[in-house]
Amino acid sequence: MIDLKFLRENPKIxxxxxxxxxxxxxxxxxxxxxxxxxxxxxxxxxxxxxRNVLVGEIKGRPTSDQIEKGKNIKVKLEKEENSLNAVGDExxxxxxxxxxxxxxxxxxxxxESENEIIKKVGDPKQFSFTPKDHLELGEALDIIDxxxxxxxxxxxxxxxxxxxxxxxxxxxxxxxxxLIKEGFIPVIPPVIIKKEIMDGLxxxxxxxxxxxxxxxxxxxxxxxxxxxxxxPMFKDEVxxxxxxxxxxxxxxxxxxxxxxxxxxxxxxxxRVHQFDKVEMVSxxxxxxxxxxxxxxxxxxxxxxxxxxxxxxxxxxxxxxLGFNAxxxxxxxxWIPSQNKYREITSASTTTDFQSRRLNIKYxxxxxxxxxxxxxxTAFSMNRPIITILENYxxxxxxxxxxxxxxxxxxxxxxxxxx
RNA sequence: GGAGGGGUCGCAUAGUGGCCGAGUGCGUACGCUUGGAAAGCGUAUAUGCCGCAAGGUAUCGCGGGUUCGAAUCCCGCCCCCUCCGCCA
Numbered sequence: 001m002i003d004l005k006f007l008r009e010n011p012k013i014x015x016x017x018x019x020x021x022x023x024x025x026x027x028x029x030x031x032x033x034x035x036x037x038x039x040x041x042x043x044x045x046x047x048x049x050x051r052n053v054l055v056g057e058i059k060g061r062p063t064s065d066q067i068e069k070g071k072n073i074k075v076k077l078e079k080e081e082n083s084l085n086a087v088g089d090e091x092x093x094x095x096x097x098x099x100x101x102x103x104x105x106x107x108x109x110x111x112e113s114e115n116e117i118i119k120k121v122g123d124p125k126q127f128s129f130t131p132k133d134h135l136e137l138g139e140a141l142d143i144i145d146x147x148x149x150x151x152x153x154x155x156x157x158x159x160x161x162x163x164x165x166x167x168x169x170x171x172x173x174x175x176x177x178x179l180i181k182e183g184f185i186p187v188i189p190p191v192i193i194k195k196e197i198m199d200g201l202x203x204x205x206x207x208x209x210x211x212x213x214x215x216x217x218x219x220x221x222x223x224x225x226x227x228x229x230x231x232p233m234f235k236d237e238v239x240x241x242x243x244x245x246x247x248x249x250x251x252x253x254x255x256x257x258x259x260x261x262x263x264x265x266x267x268x269x270x271r272v273h274q275f276d277k278v279e280m281v282s283x284x285x286x287x288x289x290x291x292x293x294x295x296x297x298x299x300x301x302x303x304x305x306x307x308x309x310x311x312x313x314x315x316x317x318x319x320x321l322g323f324n325a326x327x328x329x330x331x332x333x334w335i336p337s338q339n340k341y342r343e344i345t346s347a348s349t350t351t352d353f354q355s356r357r358l359n360i361k362y363x364x365x366x367x368x369x370x371x372x373x374x375x376x377t378a379f380s381m382n383r384p385i386i387t388i389l390e391n392y393x394x395x396x397x398x399x400x401x402x403x404x405x406x407x408x409x410x411x412x413x414x415x416x417x418x
Numbered sequence: 419g420g421a422g423g424g425g426u427c428g429c430a431u432a433g434u435g436g437c438c439g440a441g442u443g444c445g446u447a448c449g450c451u452u453g454g455a456a457a458g459c460g461u462a463u464a465u466g467c468c469g470c471a472a473g474g475u476a477u478c479g480c481g482g483g484u485u486c487g488a489a490u491c492c493c494g495c496c497c498c499c500u501c502c503g504c505c506a
Binding site: 046067 | 436465467468469474475476480485486487496
């Protein structure tokens with residue numbers, strides 16, 4: 001949520017930010033509602049004052065005059081309060097639709113075609129044969145089974161089996177080791193959260209509710225990323241400044257409906273309804289925000305670079321940025337079968353946008369300030385597995401294991417069991 | 419799932435319709451006292467909103483209702499605890 005004071009003082013900046021993010025919203029209209037709200041608020045406060053004065057005068061039994069007067073005030077108050085609440089709700093609804101402001105170093109651009117490639121590491125793998133895609137490899141090696149998952153769960157699900165399942169655990173183990181060494185607190189969070197929390201995170205108001213699995217009977221939601229249950233841990237809390245930066249590495253299953261992506265990445269397990277993810281979340285002071293963002297990106301790079309697969313780093317332009325983020329970096333890894341780089345991680349800062357909504361502050365001397373919250377992917381399991389299968393495949397259909405992961409596994413190669 | 423009890427100012431507790439934004443103790447901060455410390459004494463100790471300010475207004479888990487007036491009464495929800503049942 002945007003700071004209302006900031007909005008009042010800088011409507012043009014906010015309007016431009018929304019436009020740059022391709023979000024159609026009339027800021028002036030919101031300011032008009034705000035003005036109306038303030039006017040009504042003053043009116044209501046005056047009437048309440050009247051009431052409080054009257055109540056103060058009544059010591060024991062009220063006289064019929066006083067009751068009469070009180071009743072009049074009550075009627076008047078009720079009327080104005082109703083107006084106030086209606087306008088207040090309207091104002092709040094609009095405020096929640098205003099996106100976070102992009103940081104100044106984020107390029108203004110209309111969509112993903114204008115994202116900036118800021119770094120490229122390694123060269124795309126060259127093959128002396130035609131590389132297979134992950135599904136073909138995975139089926140032949142008996143480590144991925146999409147067909148049976150479709151039978152059991154429907155489209156966009158998959159079984160990871162044998163070395164495939166072990167590969168996931170190895171990646172998780174590797175990421176946890178590295179990040180715990182960096183001081184991150186390991187956590188396995190709940191994957192089901194309350195509606196009020198999902199609302200608080202802003203996911204239900206930004207037109208993304210279609211992407212969320214809900215358990216209507218219980219009024220609960222399945223998380224799309226563990227960030228959704230790690231960040232709100234501190235809802236309505238005031239952290240000590242010395243506690244910051246506070247960093248978590250979480251492991252959880254993630255659930256996404258993937259509505260609106262029909263026909264996109266339908267093959268294999270690149271885009272599925274359920275996957276496991278190792279995620280980083282940081283709580284920092286405002287001064288540390290930029291530094292922390294670079295830090296999270298550097299950790300993502302460190303983890304992925306260790307797999308020795310070519311990747312590039314992309315800074316997302318305004319039009320592709322998303323509602324909560326003020327800046328976002330993606331790492332894209334080389335996918336031989338598609339002959340291009342595809343997103344495998346993403347690191348965002350939400351500045352104080354989420355913390356304002358969830359009321360997460362830290363004590364700085366006499367002042368309470370909103371914390372800045374950042375998040376980044378360590379490994380979102382299916383995708384690094386896909387990149388490993390495809391980049392490490394051999395002509396005979398077997399797949400080598402990246403050196404860094406070998407110490408977590410009892411094999412150096414995945415071969416066909418037939 | 420069944421039966422009961424409960425959520426008050428950092429913590430513990432008092433408070434069953436007006437004298438309660440809320441007492442007491444602990445904790446914390448500052449001051450006095452002391453050679454220094456402890457004890458003791460004194461003062462202070464939530465937050466949002468409107469306002470230049472004075473001040474006003476709201477908040478006793480959350481939301482609604484009754485009343486001239488609600489921490490207190492009524493209804494719904496959330497959460498915690500005890501007992502029974504079930505269970506990895």
